[in-house]
Amino acid sequence: MSGARDALVDAGVRILERDGLPALSARKVAVEAGTSTMALYTNFGGMTGLLEAIAVDVFVRFTQALTEIPETADPVADFMAMGLAYHRFALTNPQRYQLIFGTTASLASHRTDLTVTGSATNRDEWATSFEALHKAVHRMMAAGRIRDDDELAVAGRLWSLNHGGVMLEMAGFFGHEGHGLTQIMGPLIIDTLVGMGDDRDAATRSLQKVVAALGSGT
Template sequence: MVDQKAQLVDAGIRILERDGLAALSARKLAAETGSSTMAVYTHFGGMTGVIDAIAQTAFARFTEALTEVPRTDDPVADFIVIGIRYREFALAHPQRYQMMFGTSAESLNRHHADVTTTGTASSRGEFAMSFGALRDVVARMIEAGRIRDDGVPVVAGRLWSIAHGAVLLEMAGFFGHADHGLTQILAPAIFDTLVGMGDERERIERSVQAALASAGLG
């Protein structure tokens, strides 16, 4: 038996990526799945529930992308791999990324949390898992003495801000389409930030090489 609820979520993701968040509606979902608008309300209670369900799926896949590479004994290398996977996911799924971390999805805004005081990015555990992956590797960098301890959530928030800003600008086309967003903007910004927080350039270079090899880019 076909799971109609899962069908509607998959259809919502297709509409989101094809037409954008503003195009999501009960009528479009019904047309995409060959069902009725009533199915949306039966399974989700309305479009807010649909968007939450799409976000749950998106965050699960995003978290998987950030954590699928095995942990090594070099936390800076592991952090760089997470950054590479973060950018890859965002560029491959721009509409999903903007729904997750943009400002337009009001149904998600109600779950947002202040990372500087709570240590998490969301009041919903499944939404917060991706920030948890970043927070954990930041804690390891601090414990290893690679960067100074300004508080794990705060440092994670700073590094996330750099990645998020660079990725959004790259998605908008400001850095071209030849990986300049990574090689000339994001990577140097992260490199300089790590140096500013106490790491040594030579050690970071070694971590970069290890990360590129781990990510299959070396």
């Protein structure tokens, strides 16, 4: 992107995180970026174009958080580590998360029925994050940790668990002491994977690996 485009996107992201989506307006973004509203319209055609550019920036960061998890010999532990990265991104960047996975009308046209299309979005640069989850599900099935099933449907089910837990935690229903992970999401993921065919002891060991890696900073 050009310097002006970068400055406007960065300004939009700052306002989004500081004041929330309703605070975004052409005038406020222009002032934050130290430019004019004309520059915004010239570069993006209006606020809808800017919101899409911000969403692309957020998806790039979100995808990086999910895909930078190194693969190990334990696909279930890798899936759990990805889930932890997902949780961390959402809780650290709540407004950005709400922008890409909330009900923002201007972005809704890019969403698709993943059970039919195989992707959660029709935008290639946004789709990589879901592909990472799909791959994690494929690896767990290939390793015999969970039973063979419709991979896309299973990915959708697991995403639903994580998204629902994240949304409730962001709303404060699990407090602010990490109870959402330790008392809700961790046990829920174990129960879900066992229901999908994994051995409970094996699933628990996979979770312990992730916790141990987190504690060691690796």
